[in-house]
Amino acid sequence: MVTRPTSTRKDRRWFLLLLLIPYIFLLIPSFYNALAPSFLGIPYFYWYQMLWIILTAIITALVYFMGA
């Protein structure tokens, strides 16, 4: 089957759901409210949340390039 070019935008709207991922991983503090394991001397609580800055940027860029 050939996808109709007019409907590709609408079909890809489910990609927007990917944007919910950071909310799940950041709004439940029990995922990260601990000091160990530390990384480069930075406790888990701190590097986990800073890592999510990068992950969220990647997810957002992915959604952008997918054309949602």
Add this chain to the structure above:
Amino acid sequence: MKLDATAVAVFIFFFVLVTVLGFVAARWRSGDLNQLHEWGLAGRRFGTIITWFLLGGDLYTAYTFIAIPAAMYGTGAVSGFFAIPYTILIYPLVFVLMPKFWTVCKQRGYVTAADFVKERFGSRNLALAIAFTGILATMPYIALQMYGIQLSLAALGIPITVPIFGIAIDLPLLIAFVILAAYTYTSGLRAPAMIALVKDIMIFIVLFAVIAIVPTRFHGFGPIFDAAHQKALANPKIFSDLIPANQAIAYTTLALGSALALFLYPHSLTGVLSSSSTRVVKRNAALLPIYSLMLGFLAILGYMAIAAKVKPFGGFGNNSAVPALINAVFPPWFAGFTFAAISIGALVPAAVMSIAAANLFTRNIYKEYLRPSATDREETQAAKLASLVLKFGALLFIVAINPAQVIYFQLLGGIWILQTLPAVFLGLYTRWFNRWALLIGWAAAMIAGTWMFIAAGNKPTLAIFHIPIYIAVAVLILNLLLAVILTPIFELIGLRRGQDKTTPADYEEVLAPAEPVEVGRRALS
């Protein structure tokens, strides 16, 4: 603090450089500065890179750079590090909501969020409420930027007040204010955009220097976090390096509520509306988190100040911990550079905020209620004067009132601005709500929020059913409940919905034309 000639010279050099750039920005135009959307939105022509610098300089303010590490220094993880999930969760939201907002504003020629609400819900009163909330929440925010400048001056040892005829006048701050007011007046939004470029590069240089000293002075991050942990063990009541057991809801609602509120502030929306296309807005949603990463490292500065055992200086409390740290670990010339970066960092948001609030005043109060027949030229003139008056008001605020109280007003501002969410954000998707229901929901939440803030002892969180929660989120729930319950009741008793002047096509991104991007090469030639 002792006055150091090198530090002050470096500081003044960068301040002068930025002042010149601010005035040069007036020549950087393809538009007629007598049009409000040219002065107040730079003709909606900023491309990806300029928008990135402008929004970065506008959202991550000088006060943020001082207050977040100060909160980390004073109380630890909850009131300090919540800024990280906060500044992450903004961007998925921006990616979804802001292209739609940009599109309808572009197609219908809106300059402010209140313009949109007025036509969407057919209600001048609701639009007035939105404009009033925006101006009210922005004023203390501008004042805090001035506080950031004052703190930098104090850290450099420059006297904050100079006696003139026996009266103590805040002369250095007054000079900074006059410079800021003059180039905002003449150049409009292009001035902060141009200055943001210099400011952000300077802040990034400071950040790299800070990260570079970590291994040599502190022997890695380990000892820094150990010092914070020791402080938590010694003062379990006031300081914690993790989220204490009963504070989980407070932490998440602070992060989520602040994230929802940020793009309701007039200065954020002005930054979005000045971009040239929805593509630019979406790219920035993916690129702006670079600033959040920077903020994360700057937050850790608060713990560095603990590890370095610095002593805060006169009258500024915890807020002076990081400036004291900078004076302790950097040579004077670099300390001067850092404080110049912070002060210039205060000028960018102060300019954008005063322009955004002036746009609200002009469009939704002056033209709507005072002079409906105003021409484009008169409208722009009113906006320019309003931006002056607003900045002067903020200056009086910081000089006449204790800074601690300005901070209370800024925290209240966050609670207030979130109450415009139902009309602005939900309005992008539905016009189901009755205008009077939205107005009553807003009014009730404003009053309840203010009352709860005072009841909590001027704190943003309050225990409801023994669980501390961010007041802004608690009253937003009340606001939404009232809007949902009252809408069918008002329909029933004959208080009709307003006329919606927008059409579904106005929200279609593909239909909105993109403006040619303005690069600014002309201004520099």
